[in-house]
Amino acid sequence: MVTLIKILVGIIATLVIITVDSYNSNGATNESIAQHSSIALDKSCKEKAYKILESKCNICHRKRNRRRVFTKENMDKWANDIYKQVFIKKRMPRGKNVKLSPDEYQDLLTWITTTKNSQNGNQL
Numbered sequence: 282m283v284t285l286i287k288i289l290v291g292i293i294a295t296l297v298i299i300t301v302d303s304y305n306s307n308g309a310t311n312e313s314i315a316q317h318s319s320i321a322l323d324k325s326c327k328e329k330a331y332k333i334l335e336s337k338c339n340i341c342h343r344k345r346n347r348r349r350v351f352t353k354e355n356m357d358k359w360a361n362d363i364y365k366q367v368f369i370k371k372r373m374p375r376g377k378n379v380k381l382s383p384d385e386y387q388d389l390l391t392w393i394t395t396t397k398n399s400q401n402g403n404q405l
């Protein structure tokens with residue numbers, strides 16, 4: 282009896298998956314919904330990243346590296362440099378006084394990943 286129920290549940294689950302699959306593959310409408318939501322996501326994660334750049338990086342760059350003061354206009358272009366300095370070489374944020382929290386690292390990385398993907402389709 283239990284086995285029979287398991288088989289039935291299995292069949293129903295498969296049917297549901299098949300229906301959802303065919304629904305998802307039916308073209309343009311779903312794609313544009315996906316695009317819209319990814320734009321919204323990009324925006325809010327960019328917003329978070331900008332706040333971090335402004336509060337943890339610009340405070341110093343304004344005084345000591347004036348050519349690299351981050352704005353919402355230039356940050357996308359510099360995403361790669363930021364990735365290198367913060368995650369690979371770990372030179373930034375500089376000094377002992379400014380530290381990023383684990384959440385801030387995560388938010389920066391999320392923004393960098395979505396930015397790089399939407400620019401040229403390259404993975405990190």
Ligand code: HEC
Pocket residue numbers: 334337338339341342345346349362363366367373374375376379381
């Ligand atoms: C306490 C000061 C200070 C803080 C905080 C700081 N920076 Fe910098 N940053 C500098 C200075 C000075 C330079 C230029 C000299 C150098 O590259 O070491 C620089 C250079 C850079 C460069 C260019 C390096 C290159 O050679 O291409 C990037 C990118 C950068 N910083 C990103 C960041 C990011 C992102 C943050 C925040 C997470 C940050 N910095 C925080 C002082 C700081």
